[in-house]
Amino acid sequence: MTVEEQGQAVTGHCAQDGRVPDVLTEQSRVARARESGGQPQMAFEGATPYDRYVRTDVLHSIQQTFTDVPEERAFLVASQIMELYFGLLRTEWELAQQHLRADDIRGAVVVLRRSVRQFEALVESWSTIDWLTPMEFNRFRDHLGVASGFQSWAYRRLEHMLGIKQRRLTQLYQGNSAVYEPMMLAFDGPSLYDDAIAALARGGMDIPAEVVHRDFGEDYQPRPEVEAAWLEVYAREQLGDPWWELAEVLTDISAAFTDWRHRHLMAVRRGMGNKVGSGGSSGTAWLEKSLARVVFPEVWSARTAV
Ligand code: HEM
Numbered sequence: 001m002t003v004e005e006q007g008q009a010v011t012g013h014c015a016q017d018g019r020v021p022d023v024l025t026e027q028s029r030v031a032r033a034r035e036s037g038g039q040p041q042m043a044f045e046g047a048t049p050y051d052r053y054v055r056t057d058v059l060h061s062i063q064q065t066f067t068d069v070p071e072e073r074a075f076l077v078a079s080q081i082m083e084l085y086f087g088l089l090r091t092e093w094e095l096a097q098q099h100l101r102a103d104d105i106r107g108a109v110v111v112l113r114r115s116v117r118q119f120e121a122l123v124e125s126w127s128t129i130d131w132l133t134p135m136e137f138n139r140f141r142d143h144l145g146v147a148s149g150f151q152s153w154a155y156r157r158l159e160h161m162l163g164i165k166q167r168r169l170t171q172l173y174q175g176n177s178a179v180y181e182p183m184m185l186a187f188d189g190p191s192l193y194d195d196a197i198a199a200l201a202r203g204g205m206d207i208p209a210e211v212v213h214r215d216f217g218e219d220y221q222p223r224p225e226v227e228a229a230w231l232e233v234y235a236r237e238q239l240g241d242p243w244w245e246l247a248e249v250l251t252d253i254s255a256a257f258t259d260w261r262h263r264h265l266m267a268v269r270r271g272m273g274n275k276v277g278s279g280g281s282s283g284t285a286w287l288e289k290s291l292a293r294v295v296f297p298e299v300w301s302a303r304t305a306v
Contacts, residue, residue, distance in 0.1 A: 066143035078129035085122035086154035105242035119256035126263035148279025162295040163220030205229040222297040230302035
């Protein structure tokens with residue numbers, strides 16, 4: 001795989017490898033159903049088109065646990081499912097950013113709303129692993145070595161899109177250019193929230209240029225002018241106002257992010273108490289600190305003044 005192809009794998013593009021199935025039309029589908037009397041097609045050469053599309057061969061071959069402890073499989077599958085959602089959320093939010101940059105607020109809201117559903121499913125996937133007891137975890141934990149979700153670049157890229165920019169954490173990926181290069185490009189660019197603020201400013205809100213054109217590689221800090229803008233949006237209370245919808249969907253995303261972190265912390269408390277983390281942190285104490293950080297701060301603080 002070339003670096004370019006790896007970059008595509010990271011950002012997720014269309015299949016270019018000949019797996020694209022024969023294209024059907026509505027007419028041909030109807031004709032086929034008529035011919036078969038409404039029965040699904042049953043004969044295929046080799047793998048079914050579903051297998052080829054979903055890549056079930058790859059998907060079901062990557063549950064490679066380090067032990068035979070049955071609970072490890074659930075732990076690995078939960079991690080893989082969450083990784084897939086991290087990737088999906090990133091591409092959805094990138095699309096929403098394009099809408100915001102084109103001042104298509106309704107288009108951005110449509111995409112962000114569905115991302116909230118996806119985020120809720122991601123949060124709910126904690127149910128599939130948060131039953132893990134310390135005895136069960138101890139049975140396979142040592143075999144994970146220093147592997148920790150802390151090292152997830154897909155999670156870290158979501159944090160960047162939410163305005164959490166901790167440059168020192170990007171060091172982890174310096175040795176992996178396929179991950180590091182696209183990560184740093186996005187890191188030094190506007191977050192999803194920066195794009196929402198810029199759209200607000202173009203939409204007539206009084207937000208100073210130094211806020212709109214801030215140094216995007218810096219961690220986002222709350223600004224009174226941004227709070228005032230959201231306050232105005234909420235105070236207008238106009239039915240169907242796209243800015244109000246945007247404020248609400250950003251609030252949903254911020255809440256879902258805190259929910260994910262909280263469910264993670266509770267799973268950690270259940271699975272290992274206050275032991276130190278595999279990745280080298282102090283464990284729950286360290287996680288509690290990051291849980292305290294609320295993203296899109298002004299959509300929350302504006303509420304006090306409404
Ligand atoms: C229930 C079993 C789990 C335990 C006991 C656990 C434990 C921990 C601990 C102690 C940390 C702090 C860093 C460290 O020292 O390792 C951490 C961080 C993290 N874990 Fe987990 N984890 C679990 C499941 C998961 C799963 C399934 C995921 C999904 C991929 C995940 C994703 C993360 C992420 C993204 C971080 C970094 C959080 C941040 O930077 O605020 N963890 N985990």
